[in-house]
Amino acid sequence: MKRITLIFGLLFLSTSANALPAVTLEQAFEAAKVRSEELANQSELVTQAEERYSQAIGSVLPNINFFATYFKQDSGSANGSISPTEQKTYRINATQPLFRGFREYAALSQTTILAQAQSYRRDQAYLQLFEDTAQAYYQVLQAEQDLHNLQTEWDVNSKRLKDVSEFRRIGRSRASEVLTVQSNIATLEAQIESARTLLATFRAIFAFQTGLNKNADLVDQEVFPSQIADLNAYLDQIGNRPDMLAAKSSVAAAEKGATIARGGHFPLLDLGANYYFARPGFLQNVRWDAALTLTIPIFQGGIVNSNLRVAASELKQAELALSRTQRLAQEAIELTHAQLLGDLALIVKQRKAVDLSTRNYEAERKDYRFGLVTNIEVLLAMTSSQEAKRILDRAQYQFKINYLKLLGITAARPKLKGKI
Template sequence: MTVRRATCVFLALWSLSVQAETPRADSASALSPAPRKQGVRASEYAADLLQLYREARLEDPRVLAAHARAQSGRERQREALGELLPQVSASTVFSRATRDDDADRSSYDTERYSLTLSQHLYNKAAWESYQKFKSLARQGDSEAEEAQAEAAIDLAQRYFVALASDDELELVMAERRATQKNLDRVNALYERQMAVITDVLDLRARVDSLAADEVEARNQVRLSREELAEVIGRPVQERLSRIREDIELQAPRETLEVWIERAIAANPGLKAKEDALAAADAAIREGKGGHYPSLSLNLSALRSDAGYDNSLTSRYDNYTAGIAVQVPIYSGGSTSARVRALHSDRTSAEQELEAMRRQLLKETTSAYLTTQSSVDRIRATRNALESARKSTEAAEKGFRFGVVNAVDVLTNVQNEYKARRDLLKAQYDFITNLLVLNRWAGKLSGQTIESVNVWLARSDASRDAKRSAAR
């Protein structure tokens, strides 16, 4: 009978191990480039930062609106260019006239065809208008690039907030399990009158507090996923890829001066302000062009059989070539007033450029220094976690031997999980600040996101490792 039971237990354990291995194979195949199988829930897949970034580029309304404005600016530039090119028009008139006088009444048809070409030879206002819209088109392109970078930073921040929410829920649950385990142990000792009631009450209060924290953590998980869904345009139910355990996060090796030079040379926001200033200068020149004469060439061809007073004549052709000169003399002072207003607009654009330059220096310096300090912070929090883990193990051993009371064990457990939270937060802050640094330096692109995405695990191995460590 004993052999039979052992055999049954062995077969049951073997079948469970086979069933446990099957989802892992399915998960690995789901992460491969092969097409996904129908009927598998989306929550079984892992979404990484690069995947969500690509989706956000196609779905984020802020990015789409910025690109639409840039396209509008390019079309307005083309519209302004059209004012400088030849203007050709053609017209045709068919008419029927009836002439009635004392001697006779007659009706006849007339035809009139005309072709006209006009070309500016000198028109300062039209030329400067084209230069203005050309600068505005460049400004729109730079603003679209800036909007894309800003949206990428926002997505990364929401992504790591969602990861932090998941971490908080798992850590709260793990701390609650550990505290409950100690509470059960103290309850057993208390029943044997080997522990005091204050230890039982302290542990029970902590378990109840962690239960409330777990409810709040679950709510934060849902809220963080909704924030991601706002950017992506769909519910985000997949597991989020986490930071790998086998990598070492390193700060940029270039100096702060190098990053500032890059930012001044390539930041799209700064370029947009420079283009806005150039557009304001062109607008002033356009306004002053209202004081300049204009010169144009006019060519026309006419074929008609209608004479004076729409009378019927034999068909004739008329060709005309002329040079038109228009000299503005007085417009009531509106041209001068417009130029003065444009000077004020230029001053505003110049001050906005200076404000943007100062913000660029501040944000680049802040992101660089924070990134550098984050590496040391990660190293310090990792050492603190290791020390807290050893302290917890020592406190639990001391409690079993009666050297340490339950409150001391509770304090060590709290310190350990606080160190875990600090380490995860330090890692997320480092990556976020690194992306912010690249954003202000004008280097944030899909390639940058892809480089950061390498630090994220493509499977659930990191998630399982964190869960096992939390336990």
């Protein structure tokens, strides 16, 4: 007896050790963040944009360089004190841009805005990843529930087949009634195989999205509302979407681009200075010099005006992109909101249908035992009841998918602050 108990204990421990941990939606999303190449790529683009800002700062800071020159020439008849045949020059040069037509400051502002825009694009990729993960997660749960419903329906039909076969044996059922139930069972078996294939497909998609085991046990711990807010409450959130913020930043950056192009009409002023460690000839005792250089553009082949036209076109392009982004966001919110309203209406009506069809099936079963209805009527009632349950479950999972999508496209979830 002790040996048998020990064997069962070891089997239990082995099963527990091999069991996969339950996975919530949040855990799946965390795994997807680590795995996502798109999110990592967007983060790298943010780093590059921030470095361009550092480069822009360098354009307004002084440039300091050390120069060393060795020069040798034919002695000829030249005066060696004025132009020695061998000359060595060592100097440090510093150049400070003083005025660039405000282009440098506009460029600094532009790179800051572009870095912020890229950060918003990363946030948008983050939201999209959440939507994709939630859809993959609930598609698996939906397929599991559908398979469970089909298997339950198969069990009910199998039990029904036993009853009909018994009635056939005592002469209360016809052979065609037995064949009808058997036909239903065969159809269900085909549907079950199809449902298993669909479940395997959704689990493969989930595993690809998250990197988790495809057979992981998914546990739904999300809380969903029984009603949703008015459409305007969600449309008011359009301005919070990262893609909208990125588009607005692109417009602001394009405006700075126009300022940069306009600066080509302004003069340039630079301060330059040299300190000499060694100089040849009669300047050998002159240790330093400095100069202010003013450059006034007179004619540059129309390049500046062309740059202005390009900048104006880019600004118009950015404004059009902003308008399109806003329209697409509004369309997505309106469409998803309408789908949610449809889901809720379907769920309410389908719950009533499930209740009525279940009660009808139970009544038909009782009547059949008293010979008041035919087996066909019982089968139709049973099929109607099971189909109503399947439609209800599908609608409930579709509501969950659409609701999480609505939260994503209004930037309500996941929270963006401190996400990475």
